[in-house]
Amino acid sequence: MITEVSLVLPAYNEAERIVRCVERAVETLEKITPSFEVIIAEDGSTDETPSLAAELADTYAQVRHLHSDTRLGRAGGMVRAFRVAEGEILAFMDVDLATDLSHLQELIQAIRDGFDVATGSRLMKESDVTRSFKRTILSRGYNFLVRLLLKSKIRDHQCGFKAFRRDMLFEIIDELEDEHWFWDTELLVLAQKKGYRIYEFPVKWVDGEMTKVNLSSDTFEMGSKIFAMRRRIKR
Numbered sequence: 001m002i003t004e005v006s007l008v009l010p011a012y013n014e015a016e017r018i019v020r021c022v023e024r025a026v027e028t029l030e031k032i033t034p035s036f037e038v039i040i041a042e043d044g045s046t047d048e049t050p051s052l053a054a055e056l057a058d059t060y061a062q063v064r065h066l067h068s069d070t071r072l073g074r075a076g077g078m079v080r081a082f083r084v085a086e087g088e089i090l091a092f093m094d095v096d097l098a099t100d101l102s103h104l105q106e107l108i109q110a111i112r113d114g115f116d117v118a119t120g121s122r123l124m125k126e127s128d129v130t131r132s133f134k135r136t137i138l139s140r141g142y143n144f145l146v147r148l149l150l151k152s153k154i155r156d157h158q159c160g161f162k163a164f165r166r167d168m169l170f171e172i173i174d175e176l177e178d179e180h181w182f183w184d185t186e187l188l189v190l191a192q193k194k195g196y197r198i199y200e201f202p203v204k205w206v207d208g209e210m211t212k213v214n215l216s217s218d219t220f221e222m223g224s225k226i227f228a229m230r231r232r233i234k235r
Contacts, residue, residue, distance in 0.1 A: 005029065005036040005108055006087030010074050014095045015048040021095045022056045022063060028101045029062075032108055039064045039085060043077035075183030079173060090169055094160035096208025103203045107163045116168040116196035119154070119188065120161035120203035131207035142222060149230050150189045154200055157185040161203065168196055182225040189229065 007025060011018055022038060029036045040053040042065060050067055057065040066081050082090050089111045093099060099120050110118035122129045123143060129136075139158070146152050162184065172194065178186050191198060 001035050002088065003035050003037055003086040004033045005089045005091060006039060006082075006085035007036065008039045008041050008078050008081040008085065008090070008092040009095050010041050010043065010078050010081075010092065011045065011049055011053065011095050012043045012071070012074070012077075013045045013047045013049055015045075015052055017095050017097070018049055018052050019056065021097055022060070024097065024101055025093075025104075026060055026062060028104050032105050037062050037064060037086060039066055039081045041077040041081035042067050043074070044068050044071040073179035074181060075176075076179035078183075079176075079179075082169065082173070088166050089163055090166055091163035092160070093162075094208065098205050098208035099159065099161040100204040100206075103161065103201070106201055107161065110199040110201070111163050111165050113199075114197065115199040116165045117188070117191055117198040118163045119156070119198065119200050120159040120205070121154075121156040121200045122159055122203065122205045123156040124200070124202040126202035128202075128204040130205070135207060142226075145223065145226050146185055146189070149226055150185075150233065152185075152189050152192060154188050154192070154198065156200070157188050159203065159205070160184075172196075178225065180221075182222050182229075185222070185226075186229060189233075193233070 007029065009021060025038050042049055042053050053065040057063045068077060072080060078092055089108060091107060103120060107118050121127055123140065143155060143157055146157050172190060175190060176183060176186050
């Protein structure tokens with residue numbers, strides 16, 4: 001049987017959340033598709049995440065554990081997982097379950113319906129978002145700059161809830177340079193410039209307080225990458 005959906009879960013030191021996330025993901029996907037796999041892209045964790053991921057892979061036939069001894073970066077780990085994934089629809093979501101899993105059906109269906117990319121959005125009028133004022137301002141400012149400087153029409157580039165048509169992703173993946181948080185933005189901007197069809201939809205989202213995001217350093221770094229990509233596009 002052809003695997004329809006491969007769902008990648010980027011995981012670095014997620015011992016407190018990985019079991020619940022995988023259990024919920026498997027339970028939800030079983031209602032959406034008869035053929036799927038969940039790949040735990042475990043990225044050089046130093047806590048109990050590797051052993052827990054291995055146990056989950058032993059427990060569930062649909063779960064695979066992809067371990068790295070060294071840090072590959074969030075995007076680096078995901079790309080590695082996508083390259084070994086078997087699904088015709090490739091997706092990923094954050095382990096903190098910040099995006100309500102009730103939206104997984106819509107995410108997958110958008111690709112079935114012919115879109116090349118589907119992405120959840122926390123910045124559409126209909127979105128239901130719970131997060132701090134500081135994070136809201138930083139997110140809106142970042143996405144405003146992306147739209148202004150990189151001419152993107154997407155409202156929210158960084159929501160960790162995306163799916164891709166397999167052929168489309170592998171047509172573009174080697175052109176993506178970032179290995180961390182900017183990868184999402186880079187992909188969406190480049191996909192638009194190449195004319196791919198993107199479906200953005202509002203989601204219910206609760207701040208998972210992901211400790212992997214450093215608001216000051218990561219925001220500065222991603223801001224600098226916006227300008228770097230602008231120069232790259234002009235060239």
